[in-house]
Amino acid sequence: MALTETRPETDASPTAQEAPTTTLDGLLGSADHKTIGRLWIGSGLLMLVVSLVVSVVAGFEAADLGGFAIVADANEFTQLWSFGRELLLLGGIVPILVGLATYLVPLQIGAPAMAFARGAAGAFWTWFLATDLLIASYLLNGGPGGGRADFVVLWAVALGAMAGAISWALLIIATTVLGARTSGMTLERVPLTTWSFFVFSLIGLLSLPIVMAELVLVYVRVRHGFVPIDARQGLIGVMTPSNLPPPLYWVGVPVLGMAADVIAVHTGRPIKAHKSVMVALGLLGILSYGSHFFGFASVRPLVFDNGLLVVTIAAALLPILGVLALTGDSIRKGTPKLTAALAGALLSGVVFLLGAATAILGLIEPVAVFLERETPIGVDLNRLLILNGTVFHDGVRGLVLGSAVLAIIGALHHWAPKIWGRRMAEPIGFLSVLAAAGGSVLWGFGAVLAGIDDQPAYPAATLGGGDAVEFFNLLAAIGMAVLTVGAGLAALSAAQAAFGRGDQGDDPWTGATLEWATSSPPSFGNFDKPPTVRSATPLADTIDAIDESEVILDDAARAEAADASAEGSQ
Amino acid sequence: MTDISPYEPIPVDVAARPPVRPRLLLIGTALACAATIVGYMGLVGYYASRRAEVVATGEPWLPEGVTIPLTQPNFMLLTLSFSVVSMLWAVSAVRADDKANAYIAFGLTIVFGFAQIVQTAYLLSLMEMPASAGEQAAMIYALIGLQLVLTGLGMGYIAVTALRTLGGGYSAKDYEGVLSAAIFWIMTVGVYMALWYAVYITK
Numbered sequence: 147m148a149l150t151e152t153r154p155e156t157d158a159s160p161t162a163q164e165a166p167t168t169t170l171d172g173l174l175g176s177a178d179h180k181t182i183g184r185l186w187i188g189s190g191l192l193m194l195v196v197s198l199v200v201s202v203v204a205g206f207e208a209a210d211l212g213g214f215a216i217v218a219d220a221n222e223f224t225q226l227w228s229f230g231r232e233l234l235l236l237g238g239i240v241p242i243l244v245g246l247a248t249y250l251v252p253l254q255i256g257a258p259a260m261a262f263a264r265g266a267a268g269a270f271w272t273w274f275l276a277t278d279l280l281i282a283s284y285l286l287n288g289g290p291g292g293g294r295a296d297f298v299v300l301w302a303v304a305l306g307a308m309a310g311a312i313s314w315a316l317l318i319i320a321t322t323v324l325g326a327r328t329s330g331m332t333l334e335r336v337p338l339t340t341w342s343f344f345v346f347s348l349i350g351l352l353s354l355p356i357v358m359a360e361l362v363l364v365y366v367r368v369r370h371g372f373v374p375i376d377a378r379q380g381l382i383g384v385m386t387p388s389n390l391p392p393p394l395y396w397v398g399v400p401v402l403g404m405a406a407d408v409i410a411v412h413t414g415r416p417i418k419a420h421k422s423v424m425v426a427l428g429l430l431g432i433l434s435y436g437s438h439f440f441g442f443a444s445v446r447p448l449v450f451d452n453g454l455l456v457v458t459i460a461a462a463l464l465p466i467l468g469v470l471a472l473t474g475d476s477i478r479k480g481t482p483k484l485t486a487a488l489a490g491a492l493l494s495g496v497v498f499l500l501g502a503a504t505a506i507l508g509l510i511e512p513v514a515v516f517l518e519r520e521t522p523i524g525v526d527l528n529r530l531l532i533l534n535g536t537v538f539h540d541g542v543r544g545l546v547l548g549s550a551v552l553a554i555i556g557a558l559h560h561w562a563p564k565i566w567g568r569r570m571a572e573p574i575g576f577l578s579v580l581a582a583a584g585g586s587v588l589w590g591f592g593a594v595l596a597g598i599d600d601q602p603a604y605p606a607a608t609l610g611g612g613d614a615v616e617f618f619n620l621l622a623a624i625g626m627a628v629l630t631v632g633a634g635l636a637a638l639s640a641a642q643a644a645f646g647r648g649d650q651g652d653d654p655w656t657g658a659t660l661e662w663a664t665s666s667p668p669s670f671g672n673f674d675k676p677p678t679v680r681s682a683t684p685l686a687d688t689i690d691a692i693d694e695s696e697v698i699l700d701d702a703a704r705a706e707a708a709d710a711s712a713e714g715s716q
Numbered sequence: 717m718t719d720i721s722p723y724e725p726i727p728v729d730v731a732a733r734p735p736v737r738p739r740l741l742l743i744g745t746a747l748a749c750a751a752t753i754v755g756y757m758g759l760v761g762y763y764a765s766r767r768a769e770v771v772a773t774g775e776p777w778l779p780e781g782v783t784i785p786l787t788q789p790n791f792m793l794l795t796l797s798f799s800v801v802s803m804l805w806a807v808s809a810v811r812a813d814d815k816a817n818a819y820i821a822f823g824l825t826i827v828f829g830f831a832q833i834v835q836t837a838y839l840l841s842l843m844e845m846p847a848s849a850g851e852q853a854a855m856i857y858a859l860i861g862l863q864l865v866l867t868g869l870g871m872g873y874i875a876v877t878a879l880r881t882l883g884g885g886y887s888a889k890d891y892e893g894v895l896s897a898a899i900f901w902i903m904t905v906g907v908y909m910a911l912w913y914a915v916y917i918t919k
Binding site for chain 2: 261262313317318320321322324325326348351352353354355356358359360362363365366367369370371372
């Protein structure tokens with residue numbers, strides 16, 4: 147066995163040894179996927195709140211077009227805005243998703259550990275250090291619009307290292323799914339959450355290196371003086387493709403995957419069209435991927451008149467609708483219990499759909515121009531709704547990232563008993579879900595309306611637009627603030643679950659996937675012995691044996707199944 | 717329960733099959749190679765498009781007075797092609813439990829890699845093009861530098877694999893690490909071929 151393949155956990159008896167997760171040395175030195183997952187989630191939640199606060203400040207600054215009240219000039223505004231945008235994606239949302247994947251994937255596929263356990267720890271600590279460097283670079287007047295070349299270079303290095311560390315973590319997640327599944331767990335039987343993380347990992351692994359490549363160029367260009375100070379605002383474009391549809395739908399893949407699993411459990415009805423949902427999630431991933439190749443946006447803006455890009459944005463709506471329709475069957479035929487987890491999952495799907503549907507508005511102009519060129523029918527191109535080049539796409543970003551925050555809140559509520567052994571408070575959960583949903587919609591549609599009112603896309607040097615732009619920007623800023631409150635409440639509730647007291651039992655939801663077959667939190671090694679599965683919902687199999695016509699996942703049925711099983715074996 | 721079974725029971729004196737080892741290192745290496753290729757090709761694509769833009773204006777792409785000789789790049793291609801053969805020789809030798817041949821093959825591959833790095837350094841000295849000579853020079857250095865980093869990583873991977881083979885870690889029964897190192901090395905050679913064509917040949 148190769149050196150890097152050695153998994154420390156598997157060398158130990160799962161029951162005889164406990165992972166030292168409570169002491170500092172245990173935290174810093176652990177290669178246990180559960181500890182690493184908690185570290186990603188905790189740090190990601192902190193960065194999520196910080197990034198949203200920074201975005202709120204930038205949003206309120208943009209609400210006043212008359213001048214700069216909070217920052218000194220356009221360069222500082224660019225720094226503030228790009229800092230919030232980068233930290234939100236690569237510091238907050240993606241790391242939390244990576245953390246959930248690191249924690250849940252081995253449990254859901256019946257593995258005792260992640261592939262390359264020490265590599266997983268290395269990826270987290272690299273990201274952690276790189277994020278600190280990114281913050282330092284902005285504090286020291288670096289980043290896009292930065293005045294000090296050395297710290298612009300540091301920004302490029304730090305952002306590249308963050309992308310590299312996340313790629314590294316994604317590689318480990320994908321390898322775990324491909325190579326560490328337990329007996330009987332074929333790829334088509336993996337839970338939808340794991341499948342969505344697998345697609346998310348592959349797409350991220352094949353797109354983040356492009357961001358890193360562009361940052362290498364930025365590094366050499368700035369380092370050798372080819373980007374003068376007045377051209378540094380343009381560096382903001384490095385992260386632009388990743389924040390525009392359809393590449394941004396990349397984060398929507400786990401949003402839908404987690405939502406499907408959560409909905410299945412909280413309605414008591416597994417998703418019947420398991421494979422169809424898998425296909426839809428895969429298709430969404432593929433559609434979100436290709437557009438990374440349309441250009442390096444720091445030098446050449448993403449052009450929305452590219453035919454493939456137009457088709458991709460339109461087509462992406464289909465798999466989203468497909469997943470929502472297929473999970474809707476569980477809601478219709480199941481017995482939904484209104485929980486914060488279910489509310490978060492449902493609303494995340496709806497807000498994501500809103501974002502993807504809104505993005506299609508941006509296609510009116512390129513499609514009309516194309517049609518007029520091919521078959522002139524007398525369309526007045528000057529009266530078209532021209533949204534490309536405006537802050538319209540920032541509104542779509544708000545909706546899509548807002549849906550990711552909602553999905554994260556729902557997922558944390560669902561899996562908190564598994565991660566920390568305690569449930570998160572339901573009343574706070576409902577509040578945070580409502581705030582996140584309302585905030586996302588306000589942010590999204592505030593920016594969309596500002597775009598319709600002709601406000602040019604950021605950076606700030608081009609702030610301007612119609613009469614109502616200030617109001618729409620204020621609306622967007624208030625939306626971001628409300629979203630921040632929602633994320634903050636969820637972070638506090640998660641901290642309470644992590645450090646509080648009480649025990650909610652191993653499986654408070656009567657889940658059907660493998661992670662609920664072990665203790666909560668799981669012991670070292672996850673399972674007493676490697677489990678064998680024969681379906682996508684192994685814990686529902688015993689219930690299926692009683693009544694194949696109707697799967698009822700409640701405690702009474704579970705007990706009845708256990709009794710029947712015991713009698714059968716006697 | 718019926719006595720009739722559709723399957724023959726396994727005789728008790730037949731040893732159980734060893735558990736199938738998940739080929740994690742191989743999968744991880746393949747994914748890492750895919751990610752590396754995407755990133756490097758992104759850079760090459762950007763370089764090619766910028767070059768095409770400049771050339772379309774009638775301006776020369778390389779800074780004035782800079783020439784890229786072809787002898788060294790071609791010899792590097794030849795050297796790395798030999799290294800692919802030697803790396804596959806190493807895989808074959810480990811599969812045959814032929815340690816003497818394996819050590820020679822591992823050593824040769826590392827020497828070929830080292831030779832490529834040395835030749836690149838010599839080529840850069842011949843080009844007399846500082847990175848600050850122009851934006852295109854900076855891009856060329858970025859492409860060459862990344863390729864050298866990949867070659868170094870590949871050599872390190874092969875060295876670790878060779879040491880583990882020396883320690884008995886890899887043999888005919890388990891040569892997954894050697895195969896993984898070979899895949900990574902072939903990827904680095906492929907990356908050099910992209911560099912060779914995009915920068916050295918098209919200039």
